[in-house]
Amino acid sequence: MRFELVFLDAVDPSLGRVDLESLPQQALMEMVIEGIANKEKICGDADEPIDIEECEGVTIKDVEVAEIDWEQLYLEGSLHVAWLPRSARKFTVFFNHFSGHICPHL
Numbered sequence: 001m002r003f004e005l006v007f008l009d010a011v012d013p014s015l016g017r018v019d020l021e022s023l024p025q026q027a028l029m030e031m032v033i034e035g036i037a038n039k040e041k042i043c044g045d046a047d048e049p050i051d052i053e054e055c056e057g058v059t060i061k062d063v064e065v066a067e068i069d070w071e072q073l074y075l076e077g078s079l080h081v082a083w084l085p086r087s088a089r090k091f092t093v094f095f096n097h098f099s100g101h102i103c104p105h106l
Contacts, residue, residue: 025065025085026052035078035100042070057092071095 020028029052033039042056043049053060059067064087071092078100084091 020083020086025087028083028085029055029058029065031083032080034080036075037077038075039077041073041075066090068092 030043030049033042036042039046039049042058043052044054049055052058052065056073057069057071058065059069065085066087067090068084068088069090069092072095075093075096075098077098079093079098081091082103
């Protein structure tokens with residue numbers, strides 16, 4: 001009895017990469033606030049967040065996030081700014097208690 005073992009070496013460079021443009025803005029915003037301890041100040045119940053149109057400080061124009069203003073909400077934790085929707089032209093978050101690092105490529 002003879003067995004053959006064949007290995008195929010094919011790599012798709014796009015595998016494992018996430019295209020931000022293909023994700024819904026709701027999902028992106030949920031990932032932005034994932035590290036915030038008191039995110040209920042923005043989106044209500046953290047387990048069942050409300051639609052981004054109803055979130056505190058989020059302005060929607062042409063069905064896309066245009067502005068985010070979380071000034072003086074005293075939010076705590078970390079932000080994942082890499083997930084910010086590219087359509088957001090203004091992002092204000094001062095007078096909060098954030099920790100962490102900002103990626104240099106942003």
